[in-house]
Amino acid sequence: GENVEQHPSTLSVQEGDSAVIKCTYSDSASNYFPWYKQELGKGPQLIIDIRSNVGEKKDQRIAVTLNKTAKHFSLHITETQPEDSAVYFCATRQPFGNEKLTFGTGTRLTIIP
Amino acid sequence: EAQVTQNPRYLITVTGKKLTVTCSQNMNHEYMSWYRQDPGLGLRQIYYSMNVEVTDKGDVPEGYKVSRKEKRNFPLILESPSPNQTSLYFCASRPGYSADTQYFGPGTRLTVL
Numbered sequence: 001g002e003n004v005e006q007h008p009s010t011l012s013v014q015e016g017d018s019a020v021i022k023c024t025y026s027d028s029a030s031n032y033f034p035w036y037k038q039e040l041g042k043g044p045q046l047i048i049d050i051r052s053n054v055g056e057k058k059d060q061r062i063a064v065t066l067n068k069t070a071k072h073f074s075l076h077i078t079e080t081q082p083e084d085s086a087v088y089f090c091a092t093r094q095p096f097g098n099e100k101l102t103f104g105t106g107t108r109l110t111i112i113p
Numbered sequence: 114e115a116q117v118t119q120n121p122r123y124l125i126t127v128t129g130k131k132l133t134v135t136c137s138q139n140m141n142h143e144y145m146s147w148y149r150q151d152p153g154l155g156l157r158q159i160y161y162s163m164n165v166e167v168t169d170k171g172d173v174p175e176g177y178k179v180s181r182k183e184k185r186n187f188p189l190i191l192e193s194p195s196p197n198q199t200s201l202y203f204c205a206s207r208p209g210y211s212a213d214t215q216y217f218g219p220g221t222r223l224t225v226l
Contacts, residue, residue, distance in 0.1 A: 001172075006155075009153075032213065034213070034215075036217075041219070041220075042219055042220070043117070043203050043205075043217030043218050043219050043220050044156070044203070045217070046214050046215065049213060089156065095211075098144075098161050099210050100158050100161065100171065101156075101158075101215065103155040105154060
């Protein structure tokens with residue numbers, strides 16, 4: 001089955017700096033790659049996603065890049081703000097079966113004011 | 114407001130005492146699933162349902178049951194809880210199994226003594 005590895009597990013950055021979280025996956029059939037943000041006491045919320053036919057997608061301060069050959073994708077947050085502090089999860093989905101999401105182990109991002 | 118709700122949010126129980134965690138969505142979604150979140154393991158799918166009366170096992174179904182008698186509700190049942198089921202549980206839904214955006218409930222923190 002699919003295996004998703006996420007790094008780093010914790011990340012601290014100064015407010016205003018950029019943060020990058022990287023995920024690698026094992027199943028070359030994966031075709032959908034979402035990123036979720038989980039704030040304290042809440043459920044994960046989709047913040048950005050990308051499909052396998054696209055290399056990069058940007059939404060204001062966040063962007064996701066995908067390298068299908070190397071089987072990795074990354075979340076980039078620029079001009080970080082205190083409200084970006086949260087746990088971030090990457091996930092993949094395969095186009096068969098119940099098309100379940102396979103999640104990474106999460107990255108706790110802390111923005112230092 | 115479109116949302117997934119779960120009850121209870123917090124539960125402390127003892128080994129062997131049957132319990133049910135309810136999940137309800139008001140978005141008319143066909144696909145619903147349950148996850149458990151454990152430190153260092155990310156989110157793992159317990160059970161899923163593609164529609165009313167259609168349920169199937171996810172990656173970690175042992176010790177759990179589900180039912181889908183109505184489209185909006187997807188309860189998680191622990192017939193005889195054990196301490197290794199102490200975890201944070203999330204219900205999720207999306208329009209169909211191949212739809213992108215998945216919505217998560219706020220979570221239920223379960224402790225089994």
